[in-house]
Amino acid sequence: MTELTIGDIGEHRAIEEIQKVSPSRHNGDDAAVLGHASPNSRVVVTTDMLVEGRHFRMDWSTPEQIGHKAIVQNFADIQAMGARPTAALLALSAPPSTPVSVLRGIARGIALRVADFSAELVGGDLTSGDHLVLSVTALGSLGGNLPELTIDRARPGQKVVASGEIGHSAAGLALLERYGTDFPREFAPLVAAHRTPSLVPGRGMVARSTGATAMTDNSDGLTADLGLMAQRSHVRIDLDPEAIRPSALMEEAAALLDADPWEWVLCGGEDHTLIATTATDVPSGFRTIGSVHKGPEDITIGGQSPAHRGGWVSF
Amino acid sequence: MTELTIGDIGEHRAIEEIQKVSPSRHNGDDAAVLGHASPNSRVVVTTDMLVEGRHFRMDWSTPEQIGHKAIVQNFADIQAMGARPTAALLALSAPPSTPVSVLRGIARGIALRVADFSAELVGGDLTSGDHLVLSVTALGSLGGNLPELTIDRARPGQKVVASGEIGHSAAGLALLERYGTDFPREFAPLVAAHRTPSLVPGRGMVARSTGATAMTDNSDGLTADLGLMAQRSHVRIDLDPEAIRPSALMEEAAALLDADPWEWVLCGGEDHTLIATTATDVPSGFRTIGSVHKGPEDITIGGQSPAHRGGWVSF
Known part of the structure; x- marks a missing residue:
C-alpha cells in the first residue's frame, strides 16, 4: 500500500488538512486580521526557519516533534521579551512526495503546542521545494x-536567573548522533529535551512583572547567548559553576559517549531555557545561576574564563 | 578575483550586511517589539515563501528584483484586506557559497520596497540550506x-474594479522562458511586470474607505482568484471582455511566441493587481472590469464560460 502524498492531493486539499488540525477564525483569506489588542499593549514578532537535515532529521524526530520544536523556538523568543505568544504563521516548503501524514503530523505538533499558550495558527503558505523547510x-x-x-x-549587581535545563538538548543530540533512535532508554529525558524542548507558558511575563530587565533564551549556546548579553549590556556575566553543573544524567551520558558534559552546558544551545537578570527576588519558576558585574564585556565561570566557548552558527 | 561568500563572512556579519541596508530600531533582539498601534486598529498578518527555481530564477532576476517581488507579493495580501503594510520579517536560507553581494542585493530590494510603504524590516532569520529560500x-x-x-x-449588483494590469506578468514569464534575459527590448514592460510587479501604496485603504466590501489580489490567476471569490461569496462574477482584453503589447508578444494572450489574462497570476467589488463609485486608481450577479458560484466572461481556466498551483 502506497501512502498518499501532498503531490497526490494537491495544494488546496493539503492546506485543508492543516486547517482541519488547526482551525482558526482568522485563516482562509489573503491575510489574517487579528482581534483588537488589549489597550496599551504592543505587538512582538519573530521568525525562525528550520531546514531538514540542518535543524532536524526525519529519521530522528516524528513530524509532531518537528512541529512542536518549531513553535517552541519561536515562542521562546516571544517570551524572552517578557511577552505572551498569541499567534503563529507557518510557511512550509515540501517535496510533492511528502506523505500527507507527515503534513498532518507537523500540523498536529504545532496545533498542540500553540493551544498550550492559548495562541492560534492564523495563516501560512504551502509550496513545493526539494527539501522540507518550515x-x-x-x-x-x-x-x-x-x-x-x-x-x-543587564546591570551590575543583578542576579542571573534561569528557568529550565541547560545542556540537555546538546546531550540528547549527541546521543542521537551516536545511536540514532536506538539510544539507551535511561537517557530518554535528554533526547526529549532535544526533540521536544519544553517551554512553560507565562514565565516570560512573570520575569518581566517581577523586575527582570534583561532576558534571552538559550538557543545558540550558553556562552554565545550570554556572551552577547554581556557585550550589548557592557557588563561581565559570571556564572556559578555549581548552579550550572551538568546533571547526573548528563554525566552518565558523557561517560558513555566519552564526551565532556561541560561542553554541552557551555556551548550547546536549543534548550530554549529563559535566562534573565534581575535585582529583585528570583521570579517564580526561576533559579539563580550567576551574577552581573562591572568590567570586561565577557562571560566568566566562577571568575574564570570558560573551558569551552562557542555555539551554533549557521555558516 | 573570487567573490566573498556568506560562508566566508559567517552568520553574524551576514546579518549585519542586511541590517546595514535595512536599519531598524526594532531589530537585534530575540524578537521585535513594534510601536503602539493606533487606537481602534487591528493587526493584519500574512506570509509567503519563495523557493529558488520555483518562484524565481537567479539567471532571470537580479537579487534586488527578487527582494522587491517578495515584498510586493506579501504587501499585496495586506492591501487586499484594506490594510496598510507596516512591517516585514525575512527568514532566508542560502547555501554558504552564496555571494555576499546577492544577500546585499536582496536586502536592498526589500529595503527600497518597504520604504515606499513607510514600513520597516523589523526582524528575520538567516540559515544555511541547499537552496535560496525567502x-x-x-x-x-x-x-x-x-x-x-x-x-x-462580494454581493450581487456590485461592480468589479481592478487597480493594475492583468496578464502582464504571465506574458513576461513566457518571454523569459523563451528568450531568457535576451528578450526583444520592446517587451520590457511585460518582463518588468513579472520581475518587479508594481503595487501602489494606499490603494487597499482607498477601496475600503470608499465602500468596497470584498477584495483580493491577482496572485494565482484571474479565474482562480475570482473563482474563489465567487465560491466563497456564493455569487457569479461576470467580467467584461472589453475591460480585460489583452493589451496591444501582450498581443504582439503573443504573436511572436505563438501563444494565446487570453490564457495570460485568465490564468496568469503574479500581477498582484488588487481586485475589489463595490456598490458605490469606482475607487480612485481603479477601473471597472465586471459585475457581480446572483447565480451559480462561478466566473463568466461576457456571460460565457471562460475560454481558459486554472492558474498557479504548488503541487
Whole structure:
C-alpha cells in the first residue's frame, strides 16, 4: 500500500488538512486580521526557519516533534521579551512526495503546542521545494508600561536567573548522533529535551512583572547567548559553576559517549531555557545561576574564563 | 578575483550586511517589539515563501528584483484586506557559497520596497540550506470600524474594479522562458511586470474607505482568484471582455511566441493587481472590469464560460 502524498492531493486539499488540525477564525483569506489588542499593549514578532537535515532529521524526530520544536523556538523568543505568544504563521516548503501524514503530523505538533499558550495558527503558505523547510513566524502581546526585556539591559549587581535545563538538548543530540533512535532508554529525558524542548507558558511575563530587565533564551549556546548579553549590556556575566553543573544524567551520558558534559552546558544551545537578570527576588519558576558585574564585556565561570566557548552558527 | 561568500563572512556579519541596508530600531533582539498601534486598529498578518527555481530564477532576476517581488507579493495580501503594510520579517536560507553581494542585493530590494510603504524590516532569520529560500512575513494595520475586505463579501449588483494590469506578468514569464534575459527590448514592460510587479501604496485603504466590501489580489490567476471569490461569496462574477482584453503589447508578444494572450489574462497570476467589488463609485486608481450577479458560484466572461481556466498551483 502506497501512502498518499501532498503531490497526490494537491495544494488546496493539503492546506485543508492543516486547517482541519488547526482551525482558526482568522485563516482562509489573503491575510489574517487579528482581534483588537488589549489597550496599551504592543505587538512582538519573530521568525525562525528550520531546514531538514540542518535543524532536524526525519529519521530522528516524528513530524509532531518537528512541529512542536518549531513553535517552541519561536515562542521562546516571544517570551524572552517578557511577552505572551498569541499567534503563529507557518510557511512550509515540501517535496510533492511528502506523505500527507507527515503534513498532518507537523500540523498536529504545532496545533498542540500553540493551544498550550492559548495562541492560534492564523495563516501560512504551502509550496513545493526539494527539501522540507518550515518557516514559523510568531506574534505576541506585550502589555502594560514596563519596558520589554532586551538583551542590552543587564546591570551590575543583578542576579542571573534561569528557568529550565541547560545542556540537555546538546546531550540528547549527541546521543542521537551516536545511536540514532536506538539510544539507551535511561537517557530518554535528554533526547526529549532535544526533540521536544519544553517551554512553560507565562514565565516570560512573570520575569518581566517581577523586575527582570534583561532576558534571552538559550538557543545558540550558553556562552554565545550570554556572551552577547554581556557585550550589548557592557557588563561581565559570571556564572556559578555549581548552579550550572551538568546533571547526573548528563554525566552518565558523557561517560558513555566519552564526551565532556561541560561542553554541552557551555556551548550547546536549543534548550530554549529563559535566562534573565534581575535585582529583585528570583521570579517564580526561576533559579539563580550567576551574577552581573562591572568590567570586561565577557562571560566568566566562577571568575574564570570558560573551558569551552562557542555555539551554533549557521555558516 | 573570487567573490566573498556568506560562508566566508559567517552568520553574524551576514546579518549585519542586511541590517546595514535595512536599519531598524526594532531589530537585534530575540524578537521585535513594534510601536503602539493606533487606537481602534487591528493587526493584519500574512506570509509567503519563495523557493529558488520555483518562484524565481537567479539567471532571470537580479537579487534586488527578487527582494522587491517578495515584498510586493506579501504587501499585496495586506492591501487586499484594506490594510496598510507596516512591517516585514525575512527568514532566508542560502547555501554558504552564496555571494555576499546577492544577500546585499536582496536586502536592498526589500529595503527600497518597504520604504515606499513607510514600513520597516523589523526582524528575520538567516540559515544555511541547499537552496535560496525567502520566507517573508508582512504585518499591516487595519484602522477604524469598517470591516476588512474579505473574499466572501462580494454581493450581487456590485461592480468589479481592478487597480493594475492583468496578464502582464504571465506574458513576461513566457518571454523569459523563451528568450531568457535576451528578450526583444520592446517587451520590457511585460518582463518588468513579472520581475518587479508594481503595487501602489494606499490603494487597499482607498477601496475600503470608499465602500468596497470584498477584495483580493491577482496572485494565482484571474479565474482562480475570482473563482474563489465567487465560491466563497456564493455569487457569479461576470467580467467584461472589453475591460480585460489583452493589451496591444501582450498581443504582439503573443504573436511572436505563438501563444494565446487570453490564457495570460485568465490564468496568469503574479500581477498582484488588487481586485475589489463595490456598490458605490469606482475607487480612485481603479477601473471597472465586471459585475457581480446572483447565480451559480462561478466566473463568466461576457456571460460565457471562460475560454481558459486554472492558474498557479504548488503541487
